[in-house]
Amino acid sequence: MKHHTRQRQAILKCLDQAKGPLSPQEILVRAREKVEGMGIATVYRNLKSLEKEGMVRELALSGEGARYEKSGLTHHHHFFCRGCNKFYCVEGCPREISFMVPRGFVMEEHEIVLYGKCSECCGNRPV
Amino acid sequence: MKHHTRQRQAILKCLDQAKGPLSPQEILVRAREKVEGMGIATVYRNLKSLEKEGMVRELALSGEGARYEKSGLTHHHHFFCRGCNKFYCVEGCPREISFMVPRGFVMEEHEIVLYGKCSECCGNRPV
DNA sequence: ATACTTGCAAAAGTTTTGCAGGTTA
DNA sequence: TAACCTGCAAAACTTTTGCAAGTAT
Numbered sequence: 001m002k003h004h005t006r007q008r009q010a011i012l013k014c015l016d017q018a019k020g021p022l023s024p025q026e027i028l029v030r031a032r033e034k035v036e037g038m039g040i041a042t043v044y045r046n047l048k049s050l051e052k053e054g055m056v057r058e059l060a061l062s063g064e065g066a067r068y069e070k071s072g073l074t075h076h077h078h079f080f081c082r083g084c085n086k087f088y089c090v091e092g093c094p095r096e097i098s099f100m101v102p103r104g105f106v107m108e109e110h111e112i113v114l115y116g117k118c119s120e121c122c123g124n125r126p127v
Numbered sequence: 128m129k130h131h132t133r134q135r136q137a138i139l140k141c142l143d144q145a146k147g148p149l150s151p152q153e154i155l156v157r158a159r160e161k162v163e164g165m166g167i168a169t170v171y172r173n174l175k176s177l178e179k180e181g182m183v184r185e186l187a188l189s190g191e192g193a194r195y196e197k198s199g200l201t202h203h204h205h206f207f208c209r210g211c212n213k214f215y216c217v218e219g220c221p222r223e224i225s226f227m228v229p230r231g232f233v234m235e236e237h238e239i240v241l242y243g244k245c246s247e248c249c250g251n252r253p254v
Numbered sequence: 255a256t257a258c259t260t261g262c263a264a265a266a267g268t269t270t271t272g273c274a275g276g277t278t279a
Numbered sequence: 280t281a282a283c284c285t286g287c288a289a290a291a292c293t294t295t296t297g298c299a300a301g302t303a304t
Contacts, residue, residue, distance in 0.1 A: 003258050003303045024294085039261045044294060046259095061238075063187030065293075079232060090229055094221035097239070102217055104246030105206060111188075112224070113238045119231030130278045130283055151269085166286045171269060173284095192268075 002053075010034040011046050012055075012070075020078065020087040021059050021067035061113045062087070077112040083121025090114065129180075134169050137161040138177070139197075147205065147214040148186050148194035188240045189214070204239040210248025217241065 010031040014022065022030075024043050032038050047068050050056035057071040062080050067087055079088045093112070101107045117123075137158040141149065149157075151170045159165050174195050177183035184198040189207050194214055206215045220239070228234045244250075 005259060005302075007260070037261080040293095041262080041295080042260060045296095048295090058190060060190030061188055061240075063185060063193055066190055077227060079227075079229065079234075081232075082235070088229065088232075090227050092227040094224055094227075097221055097241070100204060100206075100217050100219040100221075100239070101241060101243075102206065102215065102246070104249060105208075105215075105241075106243045106249055107206075107241045108209070108243040110242065111240045112227070113188075113240075114224070114228060114232075114234045115237065116228075116233045116235040119229070122231060122233055132277075132284060134285070164286075167268095168270080168287080169285060172271095175270090 006035050007031070007038055007042050008046050008050075010038070011043065011050070015056065015068065015070050018069075020089050021057075021069035022087075023065055023067050027068070059087075059111070061111065077114070079114045079116070079118070081118035081121055082115060083117045086118070088118060129176075133162050134158070134165055135173050135177075137165070138170065138173050139182070142183065142195065142197050145196075147216050148184075148196035150192055150194050154195070186214070186238070188238065204241070206241045206243065206245070208245035208248055209242060210244045213245070215245060 011027055013034065014027050014030040017030075024040065024047065027047075028038065028040050028043050031043065047056060047058075051058055051068075054071060056068050058066050058068055059078065060066045061078065062085075064085060069089075073089075075093060076089050076091055077093060079090050080086075081088065097110055098107065138154055140161065141154050141157040144157075151167065151174060154174075155165065155167050155170050158170065174183060174185075178185055178195075181198060183195050185193050185195055186205065187193040188205065189212075191212060196216075200216075202220060203216050203218055204220060206217050207213075208215065224237055225234065
């Protein structure tokens with residue numbers, strides 16, 4: 001039987017409030033505002049178990065270590081800002097991409113990542 | 128002035144002969160067939176410098192650590208096989224994706240990764 | 255009470271760096 | 280010869296694990 005701990009709830013809340021997937025470190029910093037003294041191991045452990053339960057999804061798309069987001073969101077993709085090294089969720093998808101699958105391969109999922117600068121890092125202010 | 132060492136040439140040759148981007152470990156194994164006793168540090172160092180020179184491109188798209196490929200290839204994307212944990216290059220691209228870029232953001236690049244099983248891992252033989 | 259979680263510290267990976275010796279131009 | 284590279288080992292990071300103590304049911 002799973003227990004509902006403050007730490008676990010804090011992690012889920014962080015993911016809820018984020019505009020995009022977060023790294024374990026980002027989660028730690030934010031979750032510590034809610035649960036003082038929380039350890040990084042707890043973050044990793046909870047992310048793993050939440051992933052196993054299907055509540056969270058791991059994304060590894062930037063050369064910066066994995067990010068995590070709630071699962072069950074509507075189909076979407078991501079934008080990685082090279083200025084602030086953050087991910088943002090983006091809507092839309094060019095549906096028809098199965099023509100890219102090589103003969104004999106089976107596609108189960110796809111992921112699209114746009115790289116560039118977010119509006120804040122976009123010239124308005126110095127990076 | 129850069130020097131042309133056997134190690135550097137071996138790494139480039141491995142990348143030339145591969146069907147998709149390779150991990151540093153994969154490169155080490157293959158390069159050692161050409162240059163006995165080669166060390167992993169040499170692989171990492173060369174990949175970094177080749178990347179800086181613009182000859183090699185880093186991809187980090189699988190939760191499995193970065194992969195590297197020659198740069199200057201024609202625009203293409205990748206398929207990650209969850210059976211053998213290898214990347215394959217795939218042709219084609221649904222050109223029009225700029226509608227996905229959020230207002231105020233600037234897109235510099237995009238990457239598409241298909242996940243699934245390659246033909247070899249696809250039922251024909253047990254994974 | 256029992257089962258599950260936590261924080262800490264140690265361990266296991268992966269990537270980077272320092273250095274003495276070797277190689278390239 | 281001077282500049283650059285290499286292999287090794289140590290260092291730096293990131294992620295996982297063991298364990299005694301704490302918490303949820």
